Amino acid sequence: MKFFHRNERTKQTTEKALRRTKDAWFKPLTRIFLNNRFDDAAWNTLEEALISSDIGVTTAMDIIERLKTQFKSSHDNSPFLSVKNELNRLLENPNGPIETVLGDNLSGPKPLVILMVGVNGGGKTTSVAKLANMYKQLGKKVLLGGADTFRAAAAEQLQVWADRLDVDLVSNETGGDPGAIAFDSIRAGISRKADVVIIDTAGRLHTKNNLMDELSKINKILDRDEFSCPRATILVLDATTGQNGLSQAEYFSTSIHCDGIFLAKLDGSAKGGFVFGIKEKLNLPIMFVGTGENVEDMSVFEPKTFVEALLS
Ligand SMILES: Nc1nc2c(ncn2[C@@H]2O[C@H](COP(=O)(O)OP(=O)(O)O)[C@@H](O)[C@H]2O)c(=O)[nH]1
Ligand SMILES: [Mg+2]
Secondary structure (H helix, E strand, C coil): CCCCCCCHHHHHHHHHHCHHHHHHHHHHHHHHHHHCCCCHHHHHHHHHHHHHCCCCHHHHHHHHHHHHHHHHHCCCCCHHHHHHHHHHHHHCCCCCHHHHHHCHHHHCCCCEEEEEECCCCCCHHHHHHHHHHHHHHCCCCEEEEEECCCCHHHHHHHHHHHHHHCCEEECCCCCCCHHHHHHHHHHHHHHCCCCEEEEEECCCCCCHHHHHHHHHHHHHHHCCCCCCCCEEEEEEEEHHHHHHHHHHHHHHHHHCCCCEEEEECHHHCCCCCHHHHHHHHHCCCEEEEECCCCCCCEEECCHHHHHHHHHC
16 A cells, blocks of 8 residues: 555655756745855845745745744754745645545455546546556556546547556446446446446536536536445646646535545656645645656655655
């Protein structure tokens, strides 16, 4: 169970994925940390760096205010440690988000049903494959449900992953009813004694309301008493969209209950500060990060490792 958890691999993957972010926003901070003090210029540098990392203006201001208060009351503070503590504080998660999908649920009733939602092109299908691979590595039996029936290419793409990963896939021809596929997937998962069923969904945006209706319908089906399976709904977010992506994410998370986030494409983003904004705005834990296009390019999100990788 601990395979992806707090290990050397998580650290290396996170460090690699954050390289662009570090170059973009951490470098200016080095001078402050080397001087080991905050003067007016240093406060401005910090503020600029935080905002340009896409941390969000409110969150950036909040950090600065808190740090200023700390430095007023004590002159022994180290800017490095203080910034690090503040960033860690922002990501604190008392609920241990990862335990829902990696913890006890997997030894309880089966299967764990994961519904993946998010906008088109955000990285849903790839992230479904990554999770399937992760559970397989953990020795779990995985079944995929292809409930993105909107585009023919979507079903094909998932089929390719299912073949490559050698996992079962329940799907239907394009235009099929996503709710029916979700229903069939979970039924197949139960009868084939799968440990995890991961359901891919459509994310087209031009008919937002229909999409949300459709997702709610799938949700209701999965919630049926007859199934009584543990559930997790994961919102896939594209890290390269930064603050702009947040409003779409908000729309999803207010329309259907989400348990956490799979932050895809962290490797393609120079705005890793987005992570702090997500926590602040959506109050959803980041569970996983995507760090490339291959199935192994992911890791469990470890707040401490993340902050360490940003500042080290
Ligand atoms: N660099 C990188 N590319 C990714 C990642 N996740 C997905 N992608 C790419 O993003 C594009 C859209 O992904 P897809 O899974 O089809 O998104 P969907 O429409 O939400 O299902 C594809 O070209 C993927 O290879 C990631 O973590 N890093
Ligand atoms: Mg897709």
